[in-house]
Amino acid sequence: MTRKISPLREFLHRESSSGALLIVAALLGLAIANSPLSDRYFDFLALGFEIHLGIFHLSLTTLTVVNYGFMTIFFFVVGLEIKRELVAGHLSSAKKAAMPFIAAIGGMALPAGIYLAIAGREAPEGWAVPVATDIALAVGLLAMMGPVVSLSLRSFLLALAVIDDIGAILIIAFVYSTGIAYSWLAAGFLSILFILLIKKTGVTSIYIYILCGLTLWYCLYRTGVHPTLAGVILGLLTPAHEKANTGLEDVDDGSVSYVEYLQTKLHPFSTFIVVPIFACANTGVLLTSESLSDASTSLIAWGIFAGLVIGKPLGIVIAAKLSARAQIAELPEGTSITSLTATGSAAGIGFTVAIFIADLAFTDPVLQNIAVVAIIAGSLVSAILSWSLFKVTSKR
Numbered sequence: 022m023t024r025k026i027s028p029l030r031e032f033l034h035r036e037s038s039s040g041a042l043l044i045v046a047a048l049l050g051l052a053i054a055n056s057p058l059s060d061r062y063f064d065f066l067a068l069g070f071e072i073h074l075g076i077f078h079l080s081l082t083t084l085t086v087v088n089y090g091f092m093t094i095f096f097f098v099v100g101l102e103i104k105r106e107l108v109a110g111h112l113s114s115a116k117k118a119a120m121p122f123i124a125a126i127g128g129m130a131l132p133a134g135i136y137l138a139i140a141g142r143e144a145p146e147g148w149a150v151p152v153a154t155d156i157a158l159a160v161g162l163l164a165m166m167g168p169v170v171s172l173s174l175r176s177f178l179l180a181l182a183v184i185d186d187i188g189a190i191l192i193i194a195f196v197y198s199t200g201i202a203y204s205w206l207a208a209g210f211l212s213i214l215f216i217l218l219i220k221k222t223g224v225t226s227i228y229i230y231i232l233c234g235l236t237l238w239y240c241l242y243r244t245g246v247h248p249t250l251a252g253v254i255l256g257l258l259t260p261a262h263e264k265a266n267t268g269l270e271d272v273d274d275g276s277v278s279y280v281e282y283l284q285t286k287l288h289p290f291s292t293f294i295v296v297p298i299f300a301c302a303n304t305g306v307l308l309t310s311e312s313l314s315d316a317s318t319s320l321i322a323w324g325i326f327a328g329l330v331i332g333k334p335l336g337i338v339i340a341a342k343l344s345a346r347a348q349i350a351e352l353p354e355g356t357s358i359t360s361l362t363a364t365g366s367a368a369g370i371g372f373t374v375a376i377f378i379a380d381l382a383f384t385d386p387v388l389q390n391i392a393v394v395a396i397i398a399g400s401l402v403s404a405i406l407s408w409s410l411f412k413v414t415s416k417r
Contacts (some may be wrong), residue, residue, distance in 0.1 A: 040161025043373070046297035047304040047397070054305030062305055079242070087302045088380065091295045093238060093252040098291040099186050100256015101284045106183050108261040108280070119350035120341060121180035127340025128154075128181065128368055129188050132332030140324035147321055147382045149192045150392055151328025151399070153374035154185040157292060159367045162404055169415040173353035174364050181337070181368060189374050190253050197381040198246040209240035216258055230255075247381065259283060296373060303376050304397065306390045315391060322395035329375075329399030330406070334365030363410035369403030371396055 053062045069082040081089065103112075112118040132151035140147065159182055163170045216233050224230075238251040263276045277285075306312070316322045338361055344350045352361070379392035 040158045042293060042297050043155075043157055043300050046300040047372075050301040050304040051306060051308065053301075055308050059307070066302060066305070077239075079239075084302055087299055088377070089242070089248050092299060092377065093249045094287065095252070095291050095295050095299070096190070096249045097252035097256045098284065098288050099190075100253040101259060101280050101287075102256075103183055103187060103253075104257050104259060104261060105278075105280050105284065106180065108278075110180075112180060112183065118180070118184075120344065120352065121177055122184055123344040123350055124177075124337045124341040124365075125181045125184035125188065127336035127338075128333050128365065129185065129336070131336030131339070132328030135332040136324035136328045138324075139327060140320040143320045144383070144388065147325065147379070147388075147392065149189070149196060150375050150379045150382060150396065151325050151332060151371060152185070152192065153189045153371045153378060154182045154333075154368045155370050155372035155374060155400070156182045156186070157296065158370045158372055158400065158404070162367050162370065162407060163364075166408070166411050169411050170364075171353070171355055171360075174356065174360060177353045177356075178364050178367060185368070186374065189378065190250065193247050193378065193381065194250055197378070198244075201245045202243055205240050205243040206246070209237055209244055209246075212237040212240055213254065213258070216255075220258070220260060299373065299377075303380065304393060306393045308394075312390060313394070315387070316394040319391045319395075321388060322391050322398075325375075325379075325392060325395035326399040326402075329369040329371050329396070330366075330402050333369035333403065334362050334406075337365035337368060338362055357414060359410055360414045363407045363414065366403045366407035366410060369407075370400040372400045375400075 053059065066084040067082055069080070071081075072079040106112040110117075112121075129152045133148045136148050136151055137145060156179070159178060160175070163175050163178060212233060216230070216237070219229065219233070234251060234255050237254065238248045241251050242248040260279045262278060264279045264282045338358070341350075341352060341361060342358075345352045375396045376393055379389060379396065383389045383392055
């Protein structure tokens with residue numbers, strides 16, 4: 022029996038419905054870290070293993086299995102969504118992409134600038150933490166608002182968040198990669214070329230592509246580039262032409278591409294399993310009077326908080342308004358300054374990718390904990406502001 026799908030609608034639905042699970046998982050991580058099970062929780066995350074087989078060398082802990090392994094699947098799904106948006110979505114033409122692209126640039130640049138102005142002397146390496154947007158929570162918030170939020174604003178936020186993801190991916194690749202091993206980098210490029218070659222020759226076996234993907238992941242791991250980028254690369258390399266015998270039917274255009282097929286299969290696993298596990302493993306912060314006092318007086322925490330709460334909406338609004346006034350791009354239909362600011366505040370919900378970048382930016386566990394506390398606080402305040410502003414617009 023053929024199942025009918027609508028890729029964009031299903032993507033938005035899964036992202037919005039996973040938001041509540043993500044919050045529960047994050048609260049669970051916090052609760053366990055501050056319970057009598059705290060030592061077992063942190064010991065389990067630090068549990069390590071090594072594999073040595075000739076030139077094959079792998080050294081991981083439970084936490085890095087989550088952050089390097091599981092999150093590769095998350096970034097693969099992100100790569101698939103970017104590919105779908107570039108081929109047939111909100112980024113498929115310069116006209117469609119102009120406004121969310123310009124707004125996203127403003128929404129990334131100003132938070133980074135605010136962070137550097139506040140904490141640049143103490144810890145400049147954390148400038149990218151408030152840059153990211155959590156698609157699941159941001160889209161989920163707007164979905165919860167119902168008809169108060171127009172479809173045009175939801176589409177605008179989705180496109181903006183996807184561009185944010187691209188920016189975060191580039192930052193991870195070029196800023197937080199250390200000690201580049203060029204021989205392994207060359208091996209990674211050869212892996213990509215081999216994937217392109219077998220695509221061109223018509224190879225369709227999923228097992229061969231999985232093997233190639235694992236090879237690319239390992240090459241990036243040994244290179245010093247974050248290995249989760251393998252997921253993004255594979256997502257972007259996935260062919261966008263029609264796949265036969267999928268058992269699915271796209272109600273939007275009648276055909277199901279390889280990108281849409283893989284999204285349908287993997288997106289539920291990514292949103293309902295991978296991301297909650299990541300949240301539970303990475304939000305385990307010890308909340309003592311001392312740690313909260315450290316966070317409340319830390320310039321790093323205030324830089325991240327201000328970047329998310331003030332920088333995100335202000336950067337998006339300024340960039341969007343200036344580009345509209347210059348007639349470079351058009352604002353979403355029926356958008357007021359209040360609703361645009363509310364959408365910008367929703368983009369200030371950083372969470373998943375922000376925590377991911379914080380783990381890369383700060384090597385000191387104390388600073389990582391401070392950053393996570395600031396991300397949670399900033400994301401929560403951004404969500405409340407967005408909700409309140411949309412409620413204001415609904416009463417007009």
